[in-house]
Amino acid sequence: MTKLNETIRLIEGIDTKAEKQMEQHINSLTKPLGSLGSVEPLAIKLAGIGRSTQPEVDPAAVVIMAADHGVTKEGVSAFPSEVTKQMVHNFMNEGAAINALAQVANASVEVVDIGVKEHLEIPGLINKKVRLGTNNMVEGPALTREEAITALEEGIEVAEKAIQKGAKLLALGEMGIGNTTASSAILSVLSHASIDKVVGSGTGINEEGIERKIQVIMRAIKVNQPNPDDPIEVLAKVGGLEIAGLAGVVLGAAAARIPVLLDGFITAVAALTAVRIAPLCEHYLMASHQSMEPGHAVVNQLLGLQPLIDLHLRLGEGSGAALSLPIVRSAVHIVHKMATFEEAKVSGIS
Incomplete structure (x- = not known):
């Protein structure tokens, strides 16, 4: 098998379960829903790529x-x-x-x-x-x-x-x-x-x-x-x-x-x-x-x-x-550093 064909064979779709988990986590952070705009779907995408709710982009x-x-x-x-x-x-x-x-x-x-x-x-x-x-x-x-x-x-x-x-x-x-x-x-x-x-x-x-x-x-x-x-x-x-x-x-x-x-x-x-x-x-x-x-x-x-x-x-x-x-780095950092409503003891949407 050629290098090209071998590489193509290894490519898989992203982890939709990790994406859903990341979306749920982002929605639990101390901010109004969707208030970080396009940064939020970026973090969700990175979770799907990395198959983790703690994705990394560094180095x-x-x-x-x-x-x-x-x-x-x-x-x-x-x-x-x-x-x-x-x-x-x-x-x-x-x-x-x-x-x-x-x-x-x-x-x-x-x-x-x-x-x-x-x-x-x-x-x-x-x-x-x-x-x-x-x-x-x-x-x-x-x-x-x-x-x-x-x-x-x-x-x-x-x-x-x-x-x-x-x-x-x-x-x-x-x-x-x-x-x-x-x-x-x-x-x-x-x-x-x-x-x-x-x-x-x-x-x-x-x-x-x-x-x-x-x-x-x-x-x-x-x-x-x-x-x-x-x-x-x-x-x-x-x-x-x-x-x-x-x-x-x-x-x-x-x-x-x-x-x-x-x-x-x-x-x-x-x-x-x-x-x-x-x-x-x-x-x-x-x-x-x-x-x-x-x-x-x-x-x-x-x-x-x-x-x-x-x-x-x-x-x-x-x-x-x-x-x-x-x-891109900020999308990852908010997930690592922001507190949830529960952690911060901040009242959520009533």
Whole structure:
């Protein structure tokens, strides 16, 4: 049995009994019913994932997958492709936004090279390189099916290693110039949504650039004809290595019953791909925020996820996940620290 199939086989649904017990406990705490809003269902979900009314999310780790995209040759990004490599160095030197935000959120950062188009030797960088970037998807498949599966399995292994080191929650991040183009293509195929409804400015391209991006995606889909009922084929034909790797992280975390905190558009598309591969994955996902990419709202809706925050972010890297992590931690903390009406000798609803 392959690593991918073995992992899929291990994924189970969440514990509905633990969820009901958590709901009853939350309703017994010294507050009006439902008064903590969306924090309450978050705590209930974490109980179901962890199969306990005392769920844990610490230590938390941000996993950043980095890879390059051949489609950047088509002028779909405001930044040149070498920025992917440069930002990996920046992550490792702790100079990026995610490094600062993860410090505040008390989360570790794991950076993975799964497909940067140059060989990198940086202390601490996790080398899971499948190949040196993808092919240009307007000229044919971005990856072979075998490469897409390898990237999924590398992501599974990254999740397993992080969990073995003690992580109780995995937050997703990414770096890859051109990856909003690949993500938009994947989402358009998997959702049957119109391409112009899921394409945004990415790194900050103008209206002319957005129209060019739409045309590039249309050409890529026409050339490759990916089958929407075969998510691995979609990944291979119009996807990216970091997207496949992150989908693998989702699969690996779900198999280990560990919650996954999504970041922005690209990580959400990776999660959607994982859900299409193994539907029970959806129970392990949390949406950190709603980004400015129009496709992000589409994919969050498809996943049935309510974002925790909306700060008009469009950075990626795991930045939104890091910003929302304290809210997730708070959902757990109220369960641990708040007294019940009976314990506090406070009168309940009459």
